[in-house]
Amino acid sequence: MERKRKTIFRILLCNVVFNTVLALLLTAAVNKSALYANLILLQCIGIIVFSVTLPALHLIKFKRLERQPVIVMTAVLASIWLIALFASRLYGKDILSFLRKEYAFAVQIAIFNVIFVSVAAYVIISRNKISTATTLTEQERNKRLDGDRKVAEMSLRLLQAQIEPHFLFNTLSNILRLLDTDPDNGRAMLVDFMGYLRMTLAGSRSLSTTLGQEAEMMGAYLNIFKMRMGERLRYSIEIPDNLKDIAIPSMLLQPLVENAISHGLQPKVTGGEISVRAQKTGEILRIDVCDTGVGFGNSGGGLGTGIGYVREKLNSKSPDGNRGRLTFMENEPCGVRATIELSHDADKSDPRRR
Amino acid sequence: MQIKAILADDEEHLIDYLESLLGEVWPQLAICGRAKNGHEALELIEGRRPHLAFLDVRMPGVCGMEVARRVAKSCWIVFTTAYDHYAVNAFESGALDYLIKPVSRERLEKAVERAKKQLAVSLNPPWYFSEIVERLMGKMEQKHQDFLQWIRVQHGGGVKLISVEEVCYFRAEDKYTVVVTGGEESLISKSIRELSEELDPSKFWRIHRGAIVNVSQIDKVNRSVTGRGSIRLKERRELLVVSRPYLHLFKQM
Structure with missing residues (x-):
């Protein structure tokens, strides 16, 4: 004007x-x-x-x-x-x-x-x-440069959050103990830990991965926590086979699972359940991470770095045509349900068709 | 007289590990109980009256610090922690002992030496012991004040949780408040005044009698010649008016 x-x-x-x-x-x-x-x-x-x-x-x-x-x-x-x-x-x-x-x-x-x-x-x-x-x-x-820098900073901080010292040292302490008393389980835990670290490092270097790989990584991650928390943690991962090859932005699930454990289950004396599920309706890929923990309002603390990163990733259009959103709902009867919805253009993002 | 101790940690293998190490380093010590969370630790200390308690700082239910605060008059305490920058700093300045997991044998030997010396002087901790714990807690709590983090809104039969970081601004509507995010608006029954008291004042600014804006969502602030201000947001198209009493907030922008 x-x-x-x-x-x-x-x-x-x-x-x-x-x-x-x-x-x-x-x-x-x-x-x-x-x-x-x-x-x-x-x-x-x-x-x-x-x-x-x-x-x-x-x-x-x-x-x-x-x-x-x-x-x-x-x-x-x-x-x-x-x-x-x-x-x-x-x-x-x-x-x-x-x-x-x-x-x-x-x-x-x-x-x-x-x-x-x-x-x-x-x-x-x-x-x-x-x-x-x-x-x-x-x-x-300028915007693009700014965006690039932001993404770089974010992934660095995410990496730091993923191999967070508490997680690192508690896991290593557990392995140290198990190698004396229960070498088989100790070795299994070490294998999971190495697998998790390897996938984390690989994920921090690439923009996208497949749902199957991400699920495998979460399997290793949750196995480690299962070993540490024992009866206090039950978990299930249900990814239909036909969805395993779908490309998604890397490092989407770990922050949600980490959140569910540290803000949901670890503060709860009796522990609880985590379930990771994926389904596809039409063009929409939906991934749910549900826990039966204490709920966000009750554990103090806000969104971790990881959640901010996930939201950032979903907001910006990624190279493989994904765009999506993240919502949190209260779970029944307790805990939190985190949902990622990705509108998915199968032609562009299926790695086998490229 | 035999010294009694309890161990508290939510991870079973770590408690096993500490117990077996203690068995080697201090065979005369009687472990009279193991707790998996803060509540159990408190019950054990109440019921078994140990002289010494090894407490994990992070535990479900009641955290190690809180347990220590409640029992500091009746038993000596050694904290264990995997890694806690703040905690370790705090401990180093205080008279309390701490162990970093994984616990090494050498470090445990030192802690045991120290505990033995203290217990030789007195089986009960001195009167100022609880004060030290209290001060330590104060130091550690400073880092997270309890501001409102999540907003609960009704959403299609369920309750949706909106993180305050997602919110662009809050707008008063009668006694209620509209929570505006990049994609949608929801109504909550809290008044804008209540909200302004609960939100972190460094991240949320009142800009109008009926509006609070999330500072990180501001794209640009325009000031007209007449001295009125308006705010453009990153994810919304509408402009927000800044009324005169709040304009000083944007002086340096």
């Missing part, structure tokens, strides 16, 4: 300058005594032309000029013209009768003006467009 008003004023100013110069030239070349009359006459013609040409141009081509400011400007200019008319009467010259006598001259001036206003409008508006386009591309680039 601001910008359009400025553009119109600029064109008007050009026009006024143009007519002033023209009036000076006329005075110098033709009738040396009538500077004021010439000035008033030419400006009047200029303003009439301007107030007609610009709306006309707007109708024909420059749709970008919004209607309202153009109408306002026309009204303003019309009143200026009326004032000019009175002013000319004060100088003792009836501009209308003059126009009637010298209409051929006035028409020439008017034609000059039409051409000038059109050219000026064209030049000024296209220059504006170019500069807008440049700022837009620059903004776009």
Whole structure:
């Protein structure tokens, strides 16, 4: 709006300058005594032309000029013209009768003006467009750089959250104990731990993975917690075989499962259940992570870094055409249900078809 | 006289591990009970009257710190923790002992030496022991104040949980409040005044009698010549008006 008003004023100013110069030239070349009359006459013609040409141009081509400011400007200019008319009467010259006598001259001036206003409008508006386009591309680039940096920071923090010291050292302590008393289980836990670490590191380096791989990783992760928490944790992972090859953004599930354990089950004396399920209806892939823990409101603390990361990932359109959302609902009778919904374009994202 | 101790940790293998290590390092010690959570630890200490308690800092039910606070007058305490930056810092400045998991034999020997010395002087901890625990708790709690984190809204027969971080702004509507996120609006029965008291004031600013904005969701603040302000949000199209009394918040933006 601001910008359009400025553009119109600029064109008007050009026009006024143009007519002033023209009036000076006329005075110098033709009738040396009538500077004021010439000035008033030419400006009047200029303003009439301007107030007609610009709306006309707007109708024909420059749709970008919004209607309202153009109408306002026309009204303003019309009143200026009326004032000019009175002013000319004060100088003792009836501009209308003059126009009637010298209409051929006035028409020439008017034609000059039409051409000038059109050219000026064209030049000024296209220059504006170019500069807008440049700022837009620059903004776009900055945005992208900003986005890249944010993603990099996020994945670093996510990685830190995934191999969080408590998890790391408690797991290692457990393995240390089991290797003495129950070497088979100790080794199994170590294998799960290595698998989890390997998949975490791989996941932090790539943007997408498959649902099957993600489920496998969660299997290892939950196995570790099962070993540590014993009877206090029961879990199930149900991913239908036909969904295992679906590509999804990497590192989506771990933050949800981690949340369910640390804010849901670990604070609860009796522990509970975690279930990870996936289903596909039409184009929508839906993944649920349910727990029967104490619920978010009761464990203190807000969303971890991981959840912020998941939301960020779902909000931004990923390279494989996924876009989705994350919602939290209260679970019955207790705990939390976290749901990821991805609208899934199978053609673009099925790795086997690529 | 035989010294009695209890062990508390929610992870069974870790309790086993500590018990077996203690058996090697301090064979005369009688382990008179094992607790899997804070409640059990409190019951055990109440019922068996041990001289010494090994408490995990993070436990379900009642956390180790809270257990310590309640029993500090009657028994000596050694904390165990896997990794807790704040906790370890706090312990180092205090008179309490702590063990970092996985517990090494050498470190446990030191802790046992120290406990033996203390118990030789007195079987009950000195009167100021509970004060130390109290101060320690104060130090550790500073890092998380309890601001409102989740908002519960009715949603299609269930209860939806909206994280305050997702919220763009809150708008008063009579006695109720509309919670506006990037994608939707929901009505909650809390008033905007109650909300402004419960939200973290560094992240949520009152900008109007009837509006609170999430600072991280602000895209741009415009100030007109007349001194009125308006806020453009990252994920919403509408503009929010900043009324004059709250304009000073945006002075430096």
